[in-house]
Amino acid sequence: MQNDTCFEQSVHQDRVEKALLEAVTPDQMDRLVRIFKLLSEPTRLKIVLALNSVEMCVCDLAAYLGASQSSVSHQLCNLHNFGLVCRRREGQTVYYSLGDEHVSQLLAIGMAHAQEV
Amino acid sequence: MQNDTCFEQSVHQDRVEKALLEAVTPDQMDRLVRIFKLLSEPTRLKIVLALNSVEMCVCDLAAYLGASQSSVSHQLCNLHNFGLVCRRREGQTVYYSLGDEHVSQLLAIGMAHAQEV
């Protein structure tokens, strides 16, 4: 549904057009949404925060979180699919760590905002 | 449920304890989750991105998004409750803008990561 209560006159066309011009592509939007969504769920965010401190295997994370192995593995899969975490196998164990420096930057800035609210 | 498939031996206690020591408080976790959750939904993210370019009123945003006034107003309320956007009233019109510089920083870093994936 469109502007149900807004009349045309009340819309500032210049502002709308400016926003439209500077809008990111749908593709970029999807990726941006996906990044923030991955960080917006307690289990996944705790995983990412923990990996920001120390490399851990699936069982370590399950113990740390008090969560099931399956749940942790599912979420690690989600995080890995989008490059937020890396993994390396060592025998039967798979160790996870943060994917790139952008992730810890996002955490740092998020924390900064969280503290001052 | 806890570690269903993980045996005690497979857990690196030192790593788990390090993560536990450096863990943020539940309160901080809640706030951090909330920030990322607010940015993780297409309508809200588009709003925030648009406000990063130009101050807009509710009807501007509804027109820009092709969304209903009600939906936009609900989401602006969510964003405002957590300080991600500011508002100022001018007559019947309420103008919204970004809340603080952390928000645009998060967007910038998120975009940087989105582009290289």
Added chain:
DNA sequence: TGAACATATGAACATATATTCATATATCGA
């Protein structure tokens, strides 16, 4: 004060998704 317009909001529904359960895959050691 009353009409018109911009915005806000409560309740209900529809959809997305996190967890669980069951099981599959992968690696190591004997």
Added chain:
DNA sequence: TCGATATATGAATATATGTTCATATGTTCA
């Protein structure tokens, strides 16, 4: 190869939440 252990994954369910609908609130102007 077989048993044990660590991890991965498909399907189902339960929960969270975004949108809609209806309506309330707030502001201006005549």
